[in-house]
Amino acid sequence: MFTESTLVFIALGAIFAYSFYAVLVAGQLSLGQAGFAATAAFTAVTLAPDPKDAGDLPTLLIAIVIGMAAGAVAAVILGLPTMHLRGVFLAIATLGFAEAVRILLINMEWTGGAQGTSVPKILTPTVAWVCLALVAYWFWRQGRSRYGRALEAIREDELAARAMGIDVGRHRLSAFVAAGAIAGLYGVLWAYYVRLLAPEDFGFSTAIDGLVTAVVGGSTVFVGPLLGSGFLTMVPEVQRSLGIEAGWIRPFISGVLLLVVILFLPGGLASLIPRRVRAARIAPSETGGADLQGLASRVHPAAGTPIVTLSGLGKSYGGVQAVKEVDLTIAGGEVLGLIGPNGAGKTTLVNMISGLIAPSSGTAEVLGTRPGRMPVHRVAAAGVSRTFQHSKLFPRLSALENVMVGGHLVTRPTFLRRLVWLPSARRDESRAWRHASACLARVGLGEKAGVTASALSYGDQRRLEIARALASDPSLLILDEPAAGMNRVEADQLSDLIGSLSRDGLTILLIEHNVGMVMRTCHRIVVLNFGQVIAAGTPEEIRTNPAVVEAYLGSSETEEEAQ
Numbered sequence: 001m002f003t004e005s006t007l008v009f010i011a012l013g014a015i016f017a018y019s020f021y022a023v024l025v026a027g028q029l030s031l032g033q034a035g036f037a038a039t040a041a042f043t044a045v046t047l048a049p050d051p052k053d054a055g056d057l058p059t060l061l062i063a064i065v066i067g068m069a070a071g072a073v074a075a076v077i078l079g080l081p082t083m084h085l086r087g088v089f090l091a092i093a094t095l096g097f098a099e100a101v102r103i104l105l106i107n108m109e110w111t112g113g114a115q116g117t118s119v120p121k122i123l124t125p126t127v128a129w130v131c132l133a134l135v136a137y138w139f140w141r142q143g144r145s146r147y148g149r150a151l152e153a154i155r156e157d158e159l160a161a162r163a164m165g166i167d168v169g170r171h172r173l174s175a176f177v178a179a180g181a182i183a184g185l186y187g188v189l190w191a192y193y194v195r196l197l198a199p200e201d202f203g204f205s206t207a208i209d210g211l212v213t214a215v216v217g218g219s220t221v222f223v224g225p226l227l228g229s230g231f232l233t234m235v236p237e238v239q240r241s242l243g244i245e246a247g248w249i250r251p252f253i254s255g256v257l258l259l260v261v262i263l264f265l266p267g268g269l270a271s272l273i274p275r276r277v278r279a280a281r282i283a284p285s286e287t288g289g290a291d292l293q294g295l296a297s298r299v300h301p302a303a304g305t306p307i308v309t310l311s312g313l314g315k316s317y318g319g320v321q322a323v324k325e326v327d328l329t330i331a332g333g334e335v336l337g338l339i340g341p342n343g344a345g346k347t348t349l350v351n352m353i354s355g356l357i358a359p360s361s362g363t364a365e366v367l368g369t370r371p372g373r374m375p376v377h378r379v380a381a382a383g384v385s386r387t388f389q390h391s392k393l394f395p396r397l398s399a400l401e402n403v404m405v406g407g408h409l410v411t412r413p414t415f416l417r418r419l420v421w422l423p424s425a426r427r428d429e430s431r432a433w434r435h436a437s438a439c440l441a442r443v444g445l446g447e448k449a450g451v452t453a454s455a456l457s458y459g460d461q462r463r464l465e466i467a468r469a470l471a472s473d474p475s476l477l478i479l480d481e482p483a484a485g486m487n488r489v490e491a492d493q494l495s496d497l498i499g500s501l502s503r504d505g506l507t508i509l510l511i512e513h514n515v516g517m518v519m520r521t522c523h524r525i526v527v528l529n530f531g532q533v534i535a536a537g538t539p540e541e542i543r544t545n546p547a548v549v550e551a552y553l554g555s556s557e558t559e560e561e562a563q
């Protein structure tokens, strides 16, 4: 059953599927890989020496280098203008590129046009499988690195990944370039195996085959493409051995399989060899310990120095003026409460402070940065970290992995060092594990490190967001309704935690509807109503301020008493 050609086609199919996997792990859907493969194949067979002069293996190696470089360059050229596109728009743009390449190649003389060009068959199953092993190895080592976690975080929730300090644009482009290089490798290997290389080998159906193989195999676990290719390549073999001749069976089964996988196995075939892979990532010995292993080393601004200065800050959405002319200073070490009725503009205001939305008027200066005028990850790097009103965890990652992503800014890149097994990479990874574990322990989730974020209770998810925000060692921590859904005991524990973080020198901006907790926890409170600051002062001053009682406290205290 395993003829030489079956073995080669399993390897080639898997390598091509890895070029889809490379971007799917970062949540990108690209169909341009056929174009990269075609560019690489024709460039390589044109530039590489003749095997008769140079020898089979040297020729193949030179062609592989040329092809991977051509694929990567094509990906940079296509990626730069398209990386801001998402989902189906990226798929369509990249598909357009692949079709344009195919049409161009058909109409060129040097490619042999539609007839194609003959290429010596010098690829052996051994070389094909060595190439596959190297590609699989690359993704295996990537998976547990800081870079791999950042890509997964982007796939799970791009906005939260930005807020954790991840440069999303750069990461998406590098994943795209890896896809281009691997598709280039596939193109070259294909060219040197099929004898006749034609632009039609890289059409729309080729791209769909690669995508289906990656998705059926599993696009979140590194063995997925290999499983997918093994499975789909074996379908016609099994069919032949059963004496079934019909040629439509393979595409039909591919289609049905895709449907079954999407409906019942969203993680693909690889999810059938499950959790062990994930669980092994969290050794029990690594989840204990409470010291921060030197990763929390930021020097916080001195108490009392202004770290947030807002002047005339405003934001309007069409006719709605969500925030109007807000002037506010937050001093280092302060715990500042931000309260106000629903729709008062609290979330809009903190979104401007953390750089997620740009103000329509006025200016904001936060820890020396200008949020709204620079990328969110640079504001985060200056020491701003936050939780979100509606949970923005990375749902398919474990609690510990969520917090490790939170530590992106305070940990060193490990991927390239992991490729060559440098011991320093292992040391850095375990420091990152221990740092994340300490953050989890601090919010009381030390025992739940291995639990998938989406499986945690609502209260635990709120705590996990705080642990993740703490992992970046922030100077300014913004908590957007962290006590929502918590009972009184949990809210009191949260209040104690905020107090202890403040004693560590953090500045905290707390948005909360639980007024009792805000009064107990904050040094100063600012009240917003209809986008404007209507009062600011100590908890006692706010409690007795008639305007605040009328606009907000009257109703919310009644609500609280009723609970």
Ligand SMILES: Nc1ncnc2c1ncn2[C@@H]1O[C@H](COP(=O)(O)OP(=O)(O)OP(=O)(O)O)[C@@H](O)[C@H]1O
Pocket (backbone or CB within 6 Å): 317, 320, 321, 322, 340, 341, 342, 343, 344, 345, 346, 347, 348, 349, 389
């Ligand atoms: N993206 C948006 N597009 C249009 N209007 C928006 C947008 N975001 C917020 N608004 C409007 O701006 C106003 C302020 O909303 P915001 O969410 O900032 O209030 P909030 O004080 O955080 O409210 P809540 O306590 O309910 O969370 C509301 O009227 C809201 O409808």
